[in-house]
Amino acid sequence: MASDTEKLTESRYQPPEVRRRQILDAAARLAVDEGLANTSMARVAEVAGVAKGSIYLHFESRQQLIAGLQSDLWERMLEGPAEILVDESLSWSEKLDSVVEHWMRFELEHHGLYHAVFHTVPSSGDEPLAEARSLMERLLEQGAAAGEFNLDGLDIEVVLDFLLHAYIGPCFHQTDQAVAIDNVKRLFRRTVGAES
Amino acid sequence: MASDTEKLTESRYQPPEVRRRQILDAAARLAVDEGLANTSMARVAEVAGVAKGSIYLHFESRQQLIAGLQSDLWERMLEGPAEILVDESLSWSEKLDSVVEHWMRFELEHHGLYHAVFHTVPSSGDEPLAEARSLMERLLEQGAAAGEFNLDGLDIEVVLDFLLHAYIGPCFHQTDQAVAIDNVKRLFRRTVGAES
Amino acid sequence: MASDTEKLTESRYQPPEVRRRQILDAAARLAVDEGLANTSMARVAEVAGVAKGSIYLHFESRQQLIAGLQSDLWERMLEGPAEILVDESLSWSEKLDSVVEHWMRFELEHHGLYHAVFHTVPSSGDEPLAEARSLMERLLEQGAAAGEFNLDGLDIEVVLDFLLHAYIGPCFHQTDQAVAIDNVKRLFRRTVGAES
Amino acid sequence: MASDTEKLTESRYQPPEVRRRQILDAAARLAVDEGLANTSMARVAEVAGVAKGSIYLHFESRQQLIAGLQSDLWERMLEGPAEILVDESLSWSEKLDSVVEHWMRFELEHHGLYHAVFHTVPSSGDEPLAEARSLMERLLEQGAAAGEFNLDGLDIEVVLDFLLHAYIGPCFHQTDQAVAIDNVKRLFRRTVGAES
DNA sequence: AATGAATGAGGCTTCATTCAT
């Protein structure tokens, strides 16, 4: 009965993770394009190519779906830096540079999504942010301990929060990306007292 | 019975600015407490102690009400720094310090509202942000021209965006405020190359 | 204290009938221009140049205002024909012609208003229409009695209703008015059997 | 328990056309009974026995629902006459009679609805009316060409508009229907000059 | 008498969620 043209359409049955990803991707796209607040379950279903009811087989509620979007983002955001930190071949300043590079590129690439997703929402708590923090914290501490950074008289928590917000600004306005990244690297170094 | 200080009880008729403020205040409180997205006109009316319809005598729509919340914030945020900039008695670094002080105190005081209000929303354009930017831009340029700041090889736009986001971070976590402000002042100086 | 320019504005106090007429005229204009359903008390007040509340000094409710519009129209519509009927110098056919002329001109002039006003509304009963009917009824009966009209075997009520609706049709489409009126006169004569 | 004639009880799911008709019927009934302007979506839903939101599965908006009411009426109104016109067995006068018969019966049956529906509304354009017109126009022209009607010196457009409004009058007052129809047939014949 | 700010019922519409198929 099956004709050979029929297989071009999405098969009706998909493994759960695939469906889940389809839905998350649709939601992410819509959140960026039309704003999270304007993204209804109906639209998500439509774009994901599933029925409205089916979303509820994978997510308990709209809230949960959005939470899914969030953890998704964090996960991807933390992938790179974790490796950077343990790379023995880099100096602390270079690690700092690498983190800037990674985060800014990520931000530049996803910032529509990032900003669409991390507001509006009774954000379920910032556990993943905490992870990013602790990552940077170690970087600062170890860089300082190694004498590469100069944080004398500064509260490391404050420096941390300063940096974690600062790099986002230059991602917005469309200057040349390479220039922006390079500039921010230098400003990070200045901030931690690593500039010659 | 009527004393000359009177009016603790609500009278039915209020001058427009008073009503307007009642409504804005109610909206602000709700935006902070329950999230802007969850703040319905009905709730605002309830908290403001006016009828639902009355809001529309002062704001054309929900959008306009939110826009009102925004301009309100910006207005108050820009009051101080404008004066700082023209204060001849301060060095450029001291002016930078003053701006940090002002903005951080403002942020610390309002940041619940600030963050509730400046997202979710098809923000009516960032004209006021632009104003804050141009203010800081002049500060940086003139400080650099005066030789107090060192921005060699840096794109002033990038530095600007960097700073405008950076100070917000340290406002969140409850370290000692005085310490946080002091730290951020030093970090701002480092960023613009003004530290000895 | 009164300057000489002040009197150009409408004096604040007007005799009731004048105010009443101002309001009715405003309502009529709005009903024609924007549709009766879209005509709010606020708009009427605005166009009439009075306060919203003042309308209620002259009309008990919106319903009553609309009823006022209706009787107004009927009154003017019935003015002419009543005189025609008692004019001894005219034959019955000529009287019929005159009524056609009067009503069509009235309709052509007011039909926007007419159609705006006589629908939508729980029309308070058609007492004035009854008056127009009885007028025409007498015309038909007397013309028939005089041998000018031939209504043999026809129910006079039916003929009446037929005519009272028929003339309205040709008022709509913009053929030459004079032609239309002349044609309708002939058709009325045909209908009552008065054409040679 | 389930009989094969079954379904006197409402089942939750109905084919779209059935639901659509339920809603249209409810709307029609309310429009007649309480006036179109007083017919809210909530009442329609209630009378139709569906949820408020369900109406929007079948009609995009209140406007569309009302438009639906209109086309419904027109459709049924135009069914008969189209056939009459091409019936070779009838003389032109008989065709005229048939159209009168059809329209008056229709009007008598539906006129509450008819008049409730065709006012108040930014009527979506009168395309269907135009269809009724062109139908009658052909009838008049061909009857005249055949020498059965005498329209000498008359503008056919005027005659048309005259007739299209005239027959509605006698539908209102409750004389004997058969008499009314018979009378109007004769008056139509007189109007087109077809009476012996 | 005149005003217009204030009221609040009620209208239209959206949308997260459910559930019979």
Add this chain to the structure above:
DNA sequence: GATGAATGAAGCCTCATTCAT
């Protein structure tokens, strides 16, 4: 498991009417 018609709470806004001034 998948579907999407059906639901109904809740949102925004309008407007006839009232009433303190």
